[in-house]
Amino acid sequence: MTARTVRIDFNCDLGEGCGNDAALVPLISSASIACGGHAGDADTMRETLELCLRHGVAIGAHPGFEDRAGFGRHEQSITADQARALITRQLARLAEVAEAAGARIVHVKPHGALYNLAARERRIADAIADAVAEFDPNLRLYGLAGSHATEAAHAHGLRAVHEAFAERRYRADGSLTARSQPGAVLDSPQDALAQTRSLLHTGTVIADDGSRVAVRADSLCLHGDRADAVAFARALRDALEADGIAILPP
Numbered sequence: 001m002t003a004r005t006v007r008i009d010f011n012c013d014l015g016e017g018c019g020n021d022a023a024l025v026p027l028i029s030s031a032s033i034a035c036g037g038h039a040g041d042a043d044t045m046r047e048t049l050e051l052c053l054r055h056g057v058a059i060g061a062h063p064g065f066e067d068r069a070g071f072g073r074h075e076q077s078i079t080a081d082q083a084r085a086l087i088t089r090q091l092a093r094l095a096e097v098a099e100a101a102g103a104r105i106v107h108v109k110p111h112g113a114l115y116n117l118a119a120r121e122r123r124i125a126d127a128i129a130d131a132v133a134e135f136d137p138n139l140r141l142y143g144l145a146g147s148h149a150t151e152a153a154h155a156h157g158l159r160a161v162h163e164a165f166a167e168r169r170y171r172a173d174g175s176l177t178a179r180s181q182p183g184a185v186l187d188s189p190q191d192a193l194a195q196t197r198s199l200l201h202t203g204t205v206i207a208d209d210g211s212r213v214a215v216r217a218d219s220l221c222l223h224g225d226r227a228d229a230v231a232f233a234r235a236l237r238d239a240l241e242a243d244g245i246a247i248l249p250p
Helices: 021-027 042-055 079-101 112-119 122-137 148-155 189-202 229-241
Strands: 007-014 031-032 059-064 105-108 140-144 160-167 205-206 212-214 220-221
Touching: 007 042, 007 059, 007 229, 021 042, 021 229, 031 042, 042 059, 042 079, 059 079, 079 105, 079 122, 112 122, 112 140, 112 148, 122 140, 122 148, 140 148, 140 220, 148 160, 189 205, 189 229, 220 229
Parallel strands: 007 031, 007 220, 031 059, 059 105, 105 140, 140 160, 160 220
Antiparallel strands: 205 212
16 A cells, blocks of 8 residues: 555445435445435435434535436436536535535535546536536536546536546446446455555556556445445445545545
8 A cells, every 4th residue: 555545535325215324324424415316305315414414424416317217327318508407406406405404515426327428528527517616616526537527627627526436347448337237346345345455555446358547536436226335335444444544525
């Protein structure tokens, strides 16, 4: 482990109706809360916000394609204006609930297919970053490390958080292997832990073709909709702390 790897943000997507939130929140440092697009409603937003406040977890918005049947994981054809409106609409929805709860939103992280589209297409990345900056220029914008999403965040004057994944397989170009492909999700906690340690110790991961690819990790994501999400999160947190890495918001 290099001396500079001393802290990491451990984030999880919450408020998606998976039933794990109360057990996950004490294990993480940042939460991205579904705000009525792919999942969530006023009640789930309020409940998740209250959990985060109780445990001192940083709060973020998790806007996605408004496709509940597909859980926001099916890519849709969308214009830049539509992407901008979607982000603004869902951010405003969470902000209203947060204000009533006495909570403050500190970041935005697009969900699922919208996240991947922003990583790949600069026009969508720019539209999202523009909407976030107009809503609140102090918000951090999470995006796939080294992608169009983080480049657009910088270009629009936002603080970009380069996100890496504990349990998603990477491709040689630094993108994520599509979920439709075999092995795209690392089901074994041991495999995810090995990938996480590689990220933090060497700044690289082994891609699906066997090559080694550099990945910046400001934040480490674990998906809260995994069936074993709580045990997975606890194992990763224990391993990070055993390595002397502080788990803190970015």
